[in-house]
Amino acid sequence: MSQTLDAPRTPVRPARKKGVNWEKWGWIYMRVSGVVLVVLIFGHLFMNLMVGDGVSAIDFAFVGGKWASPFWQWWDVAMLWLALIHGGNGMRTLVNDYARGPKLRAAFKVAILASVAILILLGTLVVFTFDPCPVGQPADLLPSFCAA
């Protein structure tokens, strides 16, 4: 029994000749979202970890104060969408590189897609339906503007 190996860089399936080249748009997306994410993530880390008392100052009131402003709501939602899709597409690359067998590959990709879709939905809903002053909650846990 002699074993044969595919020539190096033989694609799993040949590149499609017509229609949208999704692989190319994915490649472009990784780069465009990467540039935007540098700004969004560095700003996020600076505001939450460097300013004031950093991580020790984060609590419900801190988040309430931030999301009282549409600016930070949109900042965080943009970061959520861009990072999850970038990360999910990156994970797809790893599955393509390392997972053997069509069933296993499909299972991993479905799991990635489901996690990304569910978390985008959850995160977007949380940011936009969030109530900084929920009724019946102890005032010392809420942002100071709730008292007014």
Next chain:
Amino acid sequence: MWSWVLHRITGVAIFFFLLVHILDTALVRVSPEAYNAVIGTYQTPIMGLGEVALVGAIVFHAFNGLRIILIDFWSKGTKYQKVMFYVVIALWVITMLGFTPRHLINVFSH
């Protein structure tokens, strides 16, 4: 080669942290107590050290990602890819020197 290995490992690590981080932040929608209880675990010394590692991973992935983009789109990118790798390392060291002391003071003085 090592820049690629590090870019992969940091990318995967950040992805898994992001999944958890969205879930813990979603607790603001449950109750102030629930959110404060979970975020409190982020403020312990052990997690504080973990956050240094996490920020280190993100900063490397970000700077090296910009390096990849320059290699792809800048006409002299491939020629200077090695120089740019050392620039990434240098910028990483500078950023972490700015971040780590301040973060550890925030964690250990509260």
